[in-house]
Amino acid sequence: MPDGATIEVAMIVPRTEAEGPGVRYAVWVQGCPLRCAGCCNPEMLAFGGEGMTRRGAADLVEEACASGAEGVSLLGGEPFAQAEALAPLAEGVRARGLSVMIFSGYTLAELQAQGPAAARLLAATDLLVDGRFEARLRSQRRRFIGSDNQVLHFLTERYSPDDPKLQGGNTVELRIRGGEITLNGWPLLGPRTRVAR
Known part of the structure; x- marks a missing residue:
């Protein structure tokens, strides 16, 4: 990691079962160049967007490992x-025994053509959900998948298609803290955060 490099973080949920197999430490990053129509996280599209924080990778590794999660979802x-x-x-986190799952709008082939940084991140990934979200292909048939064009890739042997943690439907989690309601999970519910009045 280059000196001073930081991750632009939109949101962190330290313990969730809606964003990958088992209990996950989920990190939503801020910024997306793809702009999929019907994106479930429009507030996370702008780079350097409102509410974004900058975090160091080492700090997030420690937090993820301390959370007791099985893995990290990006x-x-x-x-x-x-x-x-x-x-x-x-x-x-992989060096500490946790798994890594990434949700990307790029296809695996597009990622493999991106260069060394993408190759390095892919090499440290166990599960990849790839493909742009397509609102006309919305789906609830497969767990953790938002539209039928998206594919779940098993990049290591840590998980397999018949793993019970990957079965079942999509779920949503709701948290209420200090007048703020946060939703994560099933991607078709609209904005992630609403302030209670």
Whole structure:
């Protein structure tokens, strides 16, 4: 990781079962160049957007490991838009025995053509959901998948298609803290955060 490199973070949920197999430490990054119509996270599209914080990979590795989670899920925004900063995070949690799942709007073939930073992040990834979200192909048939064109790739042997943690439908989680309601999980519910009145 280059000196001073940081991750632009939109949101963190330290314990979730809606963003990958088992209990996950989920990090939503800020910024996405793809602009999929019907994106479920429009507030996370702008780079340097409102509410974004900058975090170091080493700090996030420690937090993820301390959370007791089985793994880390990287979402967004677009994680591969920050591949150089996220690769040390993914490598760090994998070195500590946690798994890594990434949700990307790019296809695996597009990611493989992106260069060394994307290759390094892919090499530290166990599961990849790839492909742009397509609102006309919305789906609830497969867990963790938002539209039928998206594919779940098993990049290591840590998980397999018949893993019980990957079965079942999509779920949503709701948290209420200090008058703020946060939703994560099923991607068709609209904006992630609403302030209670």
